[in-house]
Amino acid sequence: MATIGIDVGGGSIKGALVNEENQIVKQCTRVNRINRSSEEMAEDMADIIRELTQDGPAEAVGIGLPGTVDDEAGVVVYTPNVGFRKYDLRAALKEMTGYEVHLINDANAAAFAESQIGAAQGAESVVVVTLGTGIGGGVVIGGKLLTGYTGAASELGHMVIVKDGEPCGCGRKGCFEAYASATALVRMAKKAMAEHPESMMNELAEKDGKVGARTAFEAYDAGDPTAVSVVNEYLDWLAEGLANLINIFFPEVIALSGGIANRGESLIKALEERVYPRTHGSAYALKRTKLAICSLGYESGMIGAALYAKSVME
Ligand SMILES: [Zn+2]
Numbered sequence: 001m002a003t004i005g006i007d008v009g010g011g012s013i014k015g016a017l018v019n020e021e022n023q024i025v026k027q028c029t030r031v032n033r034i035n036r037s038s039e040e041m042a043e044d045m046a047d048i049i050r051e052l053t054q055d056g057p058a059e060a061v062g063i064g065l066p067g068t069v070d071d072e073a074g075v076v077v078y079t080p081n082v083g084f085r086k087y088d089l090r091a092a093l094k095e096m097t098g099y100e101v102h103l104i105n106d107a108n109a110a111a112f113a114e115s116q117i118g119a120a121q122g123a124e125s126v127v128v129v130t131l132g133t134g135i136g137g138g139v140v141i142g143g144k145l146l147t148g149y150t151g152a153a154s155e156l157g158h159m160v161i162v163k164d165g166e167p168c169g170c171g172r173k174g175c176f177e178a179y180a181s182a183t184a185l186v187r188m189a190k191k192a193m194a195e196h197p198e199s200m201m202n203e204l205a206e207k208d209g210k211v212g213a214r215t216a217f218e219a220y221d222a223g224d225p226t227a228v229s230v231v232n233e234y235l236d237w238l239a240e241g242l243a244n245l246i247n248i249f250f251p252e253v254i255a256l257s258g259g260i261a262n263r264g265e266s267l268i269k270a271l272e273e274r275v276y277p278r279t280h281g282s283a284y285a286l287k288r289t290k291l292a293i294c295s296l297g298y299e300s301g302m303i304g305a306a307l308y309a310k311s312v313m314e
Pocket of ligand 1: 168169
């Protein structure tokens, strides 16, 4: 029987019907925005469940949310960007649809999907790191998600790598996210552009009307010396954090996702050179963590939520 996976984001709520071969057979989306009420969002999810079960019932329903969830209680504890605060989503959806839903953090859902059927398929221990506006992540150990005491584990982006460093959205300073997210790369690029008006990045930014991670990478590819030093600095920071994660978890695979991961093999190569010398005992290790790019794209959140719901039913 098919399973439903729903991925709640700030801009949309996406649902997918996933068959027993783990393929998406039907999808539907509702527009979402910041500051809607919990009830409105729950109604959208109920709508999605009804639409996806028109041709027959689902075995399980999993919902991925951008924040902290307590799946035992069925409660969305806190989502910083969409407005859930201690909301009993399971009770609400049970009443509206009859389904007992399961809740999972969205980054954990993506990590679970990549570990089951994506870039890290077959690996028992996997760390997924999402390089976007912030840094998200998920950790799978022995085939199981690491969720921690309150369900809030695996906030990989908020590991401090510089004491009293750059301010972070979480309130601390010097987090990995403040040095290795796409936002951090843009900050470094802007600073270098002001100091080096001759840099090609200034020209590219004017053409695009904004400075993005792409501005730095495009100029880097063209050999612009300022961009080369910005990107190298960024890669060094990213490597510091990834090496810490390897030293803590020693996973079989670390898989990267998010816009910057679209750099693909050239990113992996640049990181391998930087990460391995920083990992503990690497000179003597017979095996080492494989660095990879996630393969499921935006579908990973929906597929992961569906696979998670199925896994807790079994
Ligand atoms: Zn932080």
